[in-house]
Amino acid sequence: MIITEKKSIEEILESLKGYQKIFLVGCGECSTTCKTGGEPELKEMKALLEQHRKTVLGMCMPSAPCIAPQIKAELAKNMKALRESEAFLVLACGLGAQSVKDNDRLGLAIIPALNTVFGAVMDAQGNFVEKCSLCGECVLDVTGGICPVTLCAKGLLNGPCGGMNKGKCEVDKDKDCAWVLIYQELEKRKKLNQIKEIQQPKDYKKSTKPHKLVVSK
Ligand code: SF4
Numbered sequence: 016m017i018i019t020e021k022k023s024i025e026e027i028l029e030s031l032k033g034y035q036k037i038f039l040v041g042c043g044e045c046s047t048t049c050k051t052g053g054e055p056e057l058k059e060m061k062a063l064l065e066q067h068r069k070t071v072l073g074m075c076m077p078s079a080p081c082i083a084p085q086i087k088a089e090l091a092k093n094m095k096a097l098r099e100s101e102a103f104l105v106l107a108c109g110l111g112a113q114s115v116k117d118n119d120r121l122g123l124a125i126i127p128a129l130n131t132v133f134g135a136v137m138d139a140q141g142n143f144v145e146k147c148s149l150c151g152e153c154v155l156d157v158t159g160g161i162c163p164v165t166l167c168a169k170g171l172l173n174g175p176c177g178g179m180n181k182g183k184c185e186v187d188k189d190k191d192c193a194w195v196l197i198y199q200e201l202e203k204r205k206k207l208n209q210i211k212e213i214q215q216p217k218d219y220k221k222s223t224k225p226h227k228l229v230v231s232k
C-alpha cells in the first residue's frame with residue numbers, strides 16, 4: 016500500500032490561494048487505512064476549510080481514485096458541483112491526485128492535501144514498514160527474501176559494508192544491518208554460497224521513468 020501523511024493546513028491554504036470553491040476527493044483504500052484521506056478526514060478538512068472561509072461544494076471517495084473507472088464514475092455523479100468548483104483538494108497519494116487530473120474533463124486545479132511517502136506492508140502490530148523500492152530487478156531470490164535495496168541504508172547489492180558493527184547498521188545503530196539479516200537467513204537455509212555471488216550493478220535503464228505496462232486484453 017501507499018503511505019501518505021497530511022500536509023499542514025497552512026501549506027494547504029497557501030496552495031489554495033486564489034481558489035475559493037473547492038471539491039474534495041478522498042481514497043477508500045490506502046489513505047483510509049493511513050487515516051489521511053478517509054471519510055473522517057474529508058469531514059475534518061471540510062470543517063477546517065470552512066473555518067478559513069473557503070466554500071466546499073462537494074466531496075467524493077472512490078474506493079481507489081488511482082483506478083480510472085472508479086474516479087470517472089465519482090466525478091460523473093458530482094458533475095453539477097464540479098461545474099461550479101475551481102479546484103480539487105485531493106486527500107490521496109500522488110497517484111490518486113494525478114488520476115483525478117487525468118480523468119477530469121473540466122480542467123480544475125489539482126491541489127494535493129497529502130505527501131506521498133513510501134510503499135509499505137502493514138505488520139501484525141499495524142505498523143507500516145517500507146519493504147520494496149520498486150527497483151525493477153528483484154534480487155530476493157538470492158538474498159533470502161530480504162530486500163537489500165530498501166533495508167540497507169546504502170542500498171548495497173553486495174554487503175555488508177565496512178561500517179557494520181555487531182550486527183547493527185553504521186548509519187542507524189538502532190537498526191539491524193540488512194546484510195547480517197541476509198547472512199543469517201541464508202545460513203539457516205544452508206544457502207550461504209549465494210552470498211559469495213557478486214551481484215552486478217543494476218541496469219538503471221529498467222527503472223527509467225515513467226513506467227508503463229500495457230495489459231493485453
Ligand atoms: S530487490 Fe527489493 S526493491 Fe527491488 S523489486 Fe525486489 S524487493 Fe523491490
Ligand code: SF4
Pocket residue numbers: 166167168169170171174175176177178179180183184185186191192193194195
Ligand atoms: S551497515 Fe549494513 S545495512 Fe548499514 S549501510 Fe552497511 S551494509 Fe547497509
